[in-house]
Amino acid sequence: MTRFMMAAASSIALLAACSPQGADESETDAPMNGEAMPADEADSMSAPGQGEEMSQEDSDAIASLLAGAQLVDILAHERREGDRARDEYRNPMETMAFFGLEPGMTIAEALPGGGWYTRILLPYVSADGRYVALNYQEDVWAQMYGENWNEESQAEIRNWPETAPAALAENGPVSADAISAYMLDAIPESEDGQGDAVLFIRALHHLNRFGSEHMDVALGEVHDFLKPGGIVGVVQHRAPADETDARASGDRGYMREADVIAAFERNGFALEESSEINANPADTADYENGVWMLPPSNGGDSEGEDVPPLQSVGESDRMTLRFVKPE
Numbered sequence: 001m002t003r004f005m006m007a008a009a010s011s012i013a014l015l016a017a018c019s020p021q022g023a024d025e026s027e028t029d030a031p032m033n034g035e036a037m038p039a040d041e042a043d044s045m046s047a048p049g050q051g052e053e054m055s056q057e058d059s060d061a062i063a064s065l066l067a068g069a070q071l072v073d074i075l076a077h078e079r080r081e082g083d084r085a086r087d088e089y090r091n092p093m094e095t096m097a098f099f100g101l102e103p104g105m106t107i108a109e110a111l112p113g114g115g116w117y118t119r120i121l122l123p124y125v126s127a128d129g130r131y132v133a134l135n136y137q138e139d140v141w142a143q144m145y146g147e148n149w150n151e152e153s154q155a156e157i158r159n160w161p162e163t164a165p166a167a168l169a170e171n172g173p174v175s176a177d178a179i180s181a182y183m184l185d186a187i188p189e190s191e192d193g194q195g196d197a198v199l200f201i202r203a204l205h206h207l208n209r210f211g212s213e214h215m216d217v218a219l220g221e222v223h224d225f226l227k228p229g230g231i232v233g234v235v236q237h238r239a240p241a242d243e244t245d246a247r248a249s250g251d252r253g254y255m256r257e258a259d260v261i262a263a264f265e266r267n268g269f270a271l272e273e274s275s276e277i278n279a280n281p282a283d284t285a286d287y288e289n290g291v292w293m294l295p296p297s298n299g300g301d302s303e304g305e306d307v308p309p310l311q312s313v314g315e316s317d318r319m320t321l322r323f324v325k326p327e
Helices: 003-017 020-029 039-044 056-076 084-090 092-099 118-125 138-148 151-158 160-169 205-209 212-225 257-266
Strands: 106-110 130-135 179-183 195-201 226-239 270-275 318-324
Touching: 056 092, 056 118, 084 092, 092 118, 092 226, 092 318, 106 118, 106 212, 118 130, 118 160, 130 160, 138 151, 138 205, 151 160, 160 179, 195 212, 205 212, 212 226, 212 257, 226 257, 257 270, 257 318
Parallel strands: 106 130, 106 195, 130 179, 195 226
Antiparallel strands: 226 318, 270 318
């Protein structure tokens, strides 16, 4: 480890020690009554690598350390009080690290929904990056609503790009003006090449269940939105590799990993890496009503109720994939 890295790691450890949780210890360790710090200790805390030039590798590594420390604070924030119980299944810190997300990025989230990941992403990029929200195209919603696709529901979906920023801003320390929102078939050309990352977190099944053409339209728009080298992070309920087409179409929430990879590849992306961060071998994926029988949906019951034996399974088995737009 270089002097730059050692100094950065020491600084982060010092900040952690000075956090409210460690207040008692930091107070007792501090110099008392104006007592000066010993000269040898002061010298050891001087600027690292004085007279040296920081390498790009060191600079990137230090930025990664600082981003990790920032993410720890975000995950512990009170705004996530109601979300934290799901962390053990959704592994947000490990997942974001696997996707390579950084605070200065322009990050788009597909289908923010109730804001579980939004309450992490918005604070993460609020200072130096940008958050963009994406929603299913109108014809996907029309089929999801079915006979309830009426004037009221149509107006709700059609007005979403205008109404979403204010609602989403409640999930983080930003104003509505800092958030852009688009339908997945209507990302404006002015956004072409602006994105660093797009996330589909448990959001692909509805794009596929009514016909793969919806998936292709959405991924084509996402491809245009991303910079060369930009990534797409996918977390998706995983069907067994030998599941039938009908049961792995997305109707039950589950999709085969090979089908997801094929969809991205035919739209110009390359699979860079896969991970088992969000895997759950206990999920058999064979439930009558699909993934919604598992927590937190519990087949329609409230999250607090016991629904044996599926409550003990935990959340679904999920593929975690990172795709890249080739440079």
